[in-house]
Amino acid sequence: MLFLSLISVVIVSVRGLGSSCSAPVTRGAAAPEDPYWLETIPHRGKSAFNDDPAYEVFRNVKDFGAVGDGVTDDTSAINAAMSAGARCGEGTCGSSTLTPAIVYFPSGKYLVSSAINTYYYTQLIGDAKRPPTLLASPNFSGFAVIDADPYIPGGAGAQWFINQDSFFRSVRNIVIDLRQMPAAAPAIGLHWQVSQATSLMNVVVEMSTANGTQHQGLFMENGSGGFMGDIVFNGGKSGITVGNQQFTVRNLTVNDAVVGEVTDWYVGWTYQGVTINNCQIGFNLTTGGTTSATQTVGSEAIIDAVVTDTPVFISNSVASNGTLAGSLVLNNIVLENVPVAVGVLNGDVVLPGGTTHIESWGQGNVYTGESGDAVFTQGYINAANKPWNVVDGNGRIFGKTHPQYADYAASQIVSIKAEGAKGDGKTDDTEAIQKVLREYAGCKLIFFDAGTYYVTDTILIPAGAQIVGEAWSVIIGGGDRFQDQNHPHVMVKVGEAYTEGVLEITDIIFSTVGPAPGAIVIEWNVHEPWDQQGGAGMWDSHIRLGGAIGTDLQVSQCPISTINPSCQAAFLGLHLTPGSSAYLEGTWVWTADHDLDDPLSQQTNVFTGRGILSESLGPVWMIGTAEHSALYQYNLVNAQNHWIGFAQTETPYYQPVPTAPAPYSSNRAYNDPVFSDDIIKAWALYVQKSWDIVVFGAGFYSFFQNYTQDCLATYTCQNQIFNVDSDSTVQVYSLSTVGTTYQLSVKQQGVINQSDNADGFQQTATAWFRW
Numbered sequence: 001m002l003f004l005s006l007i008s009v010v011i012v013s014v015r016g017l018g019s020s021c022s023a024p025v026t027r028g029a030a031a032p033e034d035p036y037w038l039e040t041i042p043h044r045g046k047s048a049f050n051d052d053p054a055y056e057v058f059r060n061v062k063d064f065g066a067v068g069d070g071v072t073d074d075t076s077a078i079n080a081a082m083s084a085g086a087r088c089g090e091g092t093c094g095s096s097t098l099t100p101a102i103v104y105f106p107s108g109k110y111l112v113s114s115a116i117n118t119y120y121y122t123q124l125i126g127d128a129k130r131p132p133t134l135l136a137s138p139n140f141s142g143f144a145v146i147d148a149d150p151y152i153p154g155g156a157g158a159q160w161f162i163n164q165d166s167f168f169r170s171v172r173n174i175v176i177d178l179r180q181m182p183a184a185a186p187a188i189g190l191h192w193q194v195s196q197a198t199s200l201m202n203v204v205v206e207m208s209t210a211n212g213t214q215h216q217g218l219f220m221e222n223g224s225g226g227f228m229g230d231i232v233f234n235g236g237k238s239g240i241t242v243g244n245q246q247f248t249v250r251n252l253t254v255n256d257a258v259v260g261e262v263t264d265w266y267v268g269w270t271y272q273g274v275t276i277n278n279c280q281i282g283f284n285l286t287t288g289g290t291t292s293a294t295q296t297v298g299s300e301a302i303i304d305a306v307v308t309d310t311p312v313f314i315s316n317s318v319a320s321n322g323t324l325a326g327s328l329v330l331n332n333i334v335l336e337n338v339p340v341a342v343g344v345l346n347g348d349v350v351l352p353g354g355t356t357h358i359e360s361w362g363q364g365n366v367y368t369g370e371s372g373d374a375v376f377t378q379g380y381i382n383a384a385n386k387p388w389n390v391v392d393g394n395g396r397i398f399g400k401t402h403p404q405y406a407d408y409a410a411s412q413i414v415s416i417k418a419e420g421a422k423g424d425g426k427t428d429d430t431e432a433i434q435k436v437l438r439e440y441a442g443c444k445l446i447f448f449d450a451g452t453y454y455v456t457d458t459i460l461i462p463a464g465a466q467i468v469g470e471a472w473s474v475i476i477g478g479g480d481r482f483q484d485q486n487h488p489h490v491m492v493k494v495g496e497a498y499t500e501g502v503l504e505i506t507d508i509i510f511s512t513v514g515p516a517p518g519a520i521v522i523e524w525n526v527h528e529p530w531d532q533q534g535g536a537g538m539w540d541s542h543i544r545l546g547g548a549i550g551t552d553l554q555v556s557q558c559p560i561s562t563i564n565p566s567c568q569a570a571f572l573g574l575h576l577t578p579g580s581s582a583y584l585e586g587t588w589v590w591t592a593d594h595d596l597d598d599p600l601s602q603q604t605n606v607f608t609g610r611g612i613l614s615e616s617l618g619p620v621w622m623i624g625t626a627e628h629s630a631l632y633q634y635n636l637v638n639a640q641n642h643w644i645g646f647a648q649t650e651t652p653y654y655q656p657v658p659t660a661p662a663p664y665s666s667n668r669a670y671n672d673p674v675f676s677d678d679i680i681k682a683w684a685l686y687v688q689k690s691w692d693i694v695v696f697g698a699g700f701y702s703f704f705q706n707y708t709q710d711c712l713a714t715y716t717c718q719n720q721i722f723n724v725d726s727d728s729t730v731q732v733y734s735l736s737t738v739g740t741t742y743q744l745s746v747k748q749q750g751v752i753n754q755s756d757n758a759d760g761f762q763q764t765a766t767a768w769f770r771w
């Protein structure tokens with residue numbers, strides 16, 4: 001005993017150097033019967049710029065009269081919790097950052113008889129310890145149990161939101177049960193027609209398995225996503241029925257459905273971890289379109305799947321033979337009693353199945369090195385050389401769910417507001433935040449109550465910190481220190497350089513008050529502990545620059561066709577430094593192309609220098625997107641061991657007015673790409689002296705030329721978009737581009753000519769390698 005207590009004294013004194021608490025938060029202390037801490041902590045969160053002092057961000061449906069006994073109809077109580085406080089929706093408001101909300105469901109069974117229509121900027125969160133069930137009543141009438149973009153009755157197809165602009169939504173820890181409804185009813189669990197900065201996690205949909213069932217787990221007709229993960233669909237006509245520009249899906253399970261995934265269109269989706277049991281078809285894909293008018297499935301990239309007792313894994317509606325499109329990439333697929341791996345509807349078997357393992361297989365044009373010769377392939381393609389430290393013990397790409405700290409006790413949470421930060425969007429909270437981080441990092445979960453926290457200098461988040469926001473709390477930097485692009489200054493420093501430890505950030509937005517041409521929004525230094533893969537990361541946390549109240553970078557200051565120097569939002573979004581590792585899941589680095597708080601959603605000319613710069617030696621997992629920075633969206637320099645899931649980028653709409661890098665200048669200290677008379681637009685991905693980089697799905701879009709779109713039809717919005725130098729080793733799969741002449745360049749010489757790869761709205765090269 002004495003010996004043990006001596007040891008703990010020693011630990012205290014070591015920890016005491018930086019923090020005043022005695023035990024590191026490594027384990028939750030909640031009693032088994034305790035509800036999830038999010039339910040019981042005091043709720044102090046406010047929307048900083050909302051004029052209504054009574055506006056509440058956190059809403060427990062039981063406070064609005066929901067009973068949760070599986071018998072009482074709770075629909076109107078839930079919808080009251082959703083809509084209270086003049087929120088944004090109903091087709092009269094396209095977007096707003098003023099009315100964020102968490103609609104919280106304690107454990108229980110909530111009977112619903114019509115749709116839960118979700119307003120903009122809502123997180124629907126169930127008790128993470130004992131997820132609640134939304135039980136559709138036998139007489140349920142409505143489009144879907146959870147409807148993210150309702151159709152307006154009698155509106156001739158009009159909906160509440162513009163599907164490509166439907167940002168900031170999440171559903172977590174919820175079971176949806178459709179089984180009381182007749183099997184023949186066209187029931188839908190989730191209508192999830194959404195875009196970036198959205199997520200689903202830990203969601204289950206239970207459906208009828210009766211012969212002829214018409215139930216569908218998730219339905220999505222279009223949008224521009226996004227990420228979803230840890231989702232399970234049982235029964236039904238289909239698990240998910242989806243069309244959307246792009247998505248990354250991690251850890252999808254479909255059991256006992258007729259079809260796992262039904263798709264009639266998209267540019268490209270990446271699936272990472274798929275389990276399909278006892279379906280008729282795993283993926284039923286409509287294929288064959290080669291123009292935007294005939295858009296079908298452009299590309300599908302699946303890694304790490306286990307398929308069991310299913311006659312066909314992947315069905316294409318027409319054969320792909322080099323002129324008819326439909327790119328496919330399969331990697332590490334385990335089939336058990338699956339006679340056809342890839343087949344054509346009512347036609348040929350393209351790849352026989354059985355009980356077997358498919359190491360690597362592709363359909364489409366494959367390229368190597370500096371040769372622009374397309375080799376049409378339906379067969380083995382070089383397997384991704386997965387970096388050793390991005391895979392788990394089974395050789396699959398490692399994944400880690402957004403931490404929710406289900407087993408933590410309310411006493412293990414510290415509120416940043418209770419500790420003195422104001423979060424009102426104007427008080428300088430730099431000192432208050434720094435004090436809390438110093439005191440509690442590694443000891444308590446640090447809760448950023450909803451609000452906008454203004455900082456005027458660097459905030460250091462030390463290794464050991466676990467930070468949780470509430471409906472995307474905002475940390476916003478501004479002031480004198482962020483003005484000089486020749487001497488950029490860090491706003492949020494994640495770990496001191498070359499430190500190691502657990503560091504987790506969830507549900508936070510990082511932003512700036514303009515002008516801030518010298519701001520490095522996040523400098524990420526921390527490295528995961530040697531024994532904790534994914535220990536340092538961010539989930540559902542975004543860098544959002546301009547386009548919102550409080551940024552001074554809205555349509556009134558920064559209308560299009562103006563180059564206002566005061567509309568410079570940041571020098572660089574995210575910098576992964578050489579000593580760092582990072583697990584980034586659902587991290588959107590977005591410079592506003594339009595104003596979220598303008599009733600007309602007008603476009604804006606906001607300028608950010610750079611998106612993501614990585615010099616990390618890894619491991620790095622990036623399952624996110626980057627859009628609209630002036631010089632590049634991703635720049636990898638001396639980087640190593642990166643796994644990049646579907647990477648989606650857009651070139652700024654204003655370019656070439658001004659031409660890149662203006663209004664910034666190239667900075668050698670940051671290894672900026674060189675621009676010239678020929679290279680005048682932002683790079684989507686620029687790779688310099690980097691090794692073992694795997695890009696598994698990419699959509700690099702260049703839609704505009706000075707806000708006009710004539711260039712789309714001629715693929716001349718941009719000449720080059722993705723460059724690899726002569727030293728780097730990169731493997732890229734499912735590479736789609738829009739509006740761009742060369743899909744890939746080596747040493748700034750175009751290699752892959754888009755004309756070989758017509759695939760719908762986009763062009764797709766199935767694979768490119770350089771070892």
Ligand SMILES: *[C@@H]1O[C@H](CO)[C@@H](O)[C@H](O)[C@H]1NC(C)=O
Binds near residue numbers: 139
């Ligand atoms: C459906 O059933 C519920 C619960 O039994 C009831 O409250 C509701 O009024 C019914 N709705 C319709 C449209 O019949």
Ligand SMILES: *[C@@H]1O[C@H](CO)[C@@H](O)[C@H](O)[C@H]1NC(C)=O
Binds near residue numbers: 211212
């Ligand atoms: C399902 O229903 C169809 C049409 O009624 C019928 O032909 C088929 O035999 C049924 N299958 C099973 C397994 O009951």
Ligand SMILES: *[C@@H]1O[C@H](CO)[C@@H](O)[C@H](O)[C@H]1NC(C)=O
Binds near residue numbers: 163
């Ligand atoms: C999205 O899907 C709906 C329903 O199919 C359709 O009416 C609408 O035109 C689509 N919008 C876009 C931009 O594709």
Ligand SMILES: *[C@@H]1O[C@H](CO)[C@@H](O)[C@H](O)[C@H]1NC(C)=O
Binds near residue numbers: 203
């Ligand atoms: C996948 O999701 C299921 C259901 O949420 C979960 O139980 C499982 O742990 C997840 N697996 C991984 C590898 O994340």
Ligand SMILES: *[C@@H]1O[C@H](CO)[C@@H](O)[C@H](O)[C@H]1NC(C)=O
Binds near residue numbers: 280
């Ligand atoms: C798969 O999709 C095709 C349309 O491309 C459809 O005809 C067929 O019935 C679907 N198969 C199943 C099992 O749903």
Ligand SMILES: *[C@@H]1O[C@H](CO)[C@@H](O)[C@H](O)[C@H]1NC(C)=O
Binds near residue numbers: 321323324
């Ligand atoms: C591919 O298939 C289409 C439709 O069956 C056919 O018209 C075309 O000639 C084929 N192309 C090649 C290269 O075989």
Ligand SMILES: *[C@@H]1O[C@H](CO)[C@@H](O)[C@H](O)[C@H]1NC(C)=O
Binds near residue numbers: 561657706
């Ligand atoms: C860019 O567009 C604006 C607005 O249409 C126009 O006035 C300007 O001349 C254009 N500039 C160039 C270089 O095309």
Ligand SMILES: *[C@@H]1O[C@H](CO)[C@@H](O)[C@H](O)[C@H]1NC(C)=O
Binds near residue numbers: 741753754755
């Ligand atoms: C791309 O290939 C097409 C068809 O061969 C050709 O007409 C065009 O000139 C090529 N483009 C470039 C930039 O080389």
